[in-house]
Amino acid sequence: MTTLTDKVLLITGGASGIGRATVRRCAEKGARVVVADLNLAGAQSVADEVAAAGGTAHAVAVDVSDFAAVEQAVQSAVDAFGQLDGIFNNAGIAGGKPLLDHDPARDYHPMIRVDQDGVYYGILAAARQFVKQGGGGVIVNTSSIYGEQAAELSFTYSAAKAAVISFTRSAAYELAEHGTRVLAITPGRANTAIIQQFPQHLRELFASEQLRNKMTEPEEIANVVAFLFSEESNAMNGTVVNVDDGYSVF
Ligand code: NAD
Numbered sequence: 001m002t003t004l005t006d007k008v009l010l011i012t013g014g015a016s017g018i019g020r021a022t023v024r025r026c027a028e029k030g031a032r033v034v035v036a037d038l039n040l041a042g043a044q045s046v047a048d049e050v051a052a053a054g055g056t057a058h059a060v061a062v063d064v065s066d067f068a069a070v071e072q073a074v075q076s077a078v079d080a081f082g083q084l085d086g087i088f089n090n091a092g093i094a095g096g097k098p099l100l101d102h103d104p105a106r107d108y109h110p111m112i113r114v115d116q117d118g119v120y121y122g123i124l125a126a127a128r129q130f131v132k133q134g135g136g137g138v139i140v141n142t143s144s145i146y147g148e149q150a151a152e153l154s155f156t157y158s159a160a161k162a163a164v165i166s167f168t169r170s171a172a173y174e175l176a177e178h179g180t181r182v183l184a185i186t187p188g189r190a191n192t193a194i195i196q197q198f199p200q201h202l203r204e205l206f207a208s209e210q211l212r213n214k215m216t217e218p219e220e221i222a223n224v225v226a227f228l229f230s231e232e233s234n235a236m237n238g239t240v241v242n243v244d245d246g247y248s249v250f
Helices: 017-028 040-052 067-081 104-132 155-178 200-208 218-229
Strands: 008-012 032-037 056-061 086-089 138-142 181-187 240-243
Touching: 008 017, 008 067, 008 104, 017 032, 017 040, 017 056, 017 218, 032 040, 032 067, 040 056, 056 067, 067 104, 086 104, 086 218, 104 138, 104 155, 138 155, 138 218, 155 181, 155 240, 181 218, 218 240
Parallel strands: 008 032, 008 086, 032 056, 086 138, 138 181, 181 240
Antiparallel strands: none
């Protein structure tokens, strides 16, 4: 059985959806978790859920688009638990406009700062901490099926998520000499707040595009992420793991 006993994990976007489910699952498996999110009240409430279930979690506020804030979140993990063993660079925003309607200041730069720069900052800050500790560590990044294909209204989102796949492979290559593994997941349509903002008919369409005719539950993705953080996945590095319920077979 996958165990994460005593591992210290920092999970961004931990207040909601895939991040929240991953905080809970990793804590169940023995990890001590730093729940990091723009929404501090939400992060605290997830940390409280973990504590009520007998686990260990600590909430911090972070804006992943701010490198100094991400470095501070890494330092918070070290201050709270003495070390860092893994980071899940998962915080993200979605949405978009047709390309011809773009205002770069509104429709490009803000999303790139969160979905792309935020992952880069997380990789860099965590990797520096791992090296300081003598090496090791696992980095898991949340990309998307849209990082590998074009989709309606996803020009900026797809670009950022493609960069996340590239960061994953390049960082795995560069950090291997320090014993650090770097992995990415590509969810399809997961049943979280990002998707719940779409109208009912679109949510039904999204579900019908996956092979179980349903959206993926965040807990199902969390199971995969917990495995990636565990030593059972030691043979995987630079790997992009599809957790898309078969969406990409078409
Ligand atoms: P969600 O909205 O439930 O959770 C996202 C979390 O990120 C929220 O708690 C939010 O407060 C936080 N966040 C947003 N901006 C932030 C910032 N600047 N700094 C720190 N935290 C910030 O959505 P989710 O579906 O769980 O999304 C998690 C990740 O999964 C995202 O990267 C998203 O792009 C990706 N993803 C989701 C789907 C899906 O279908 N839900 C599919 C593919 C990829």
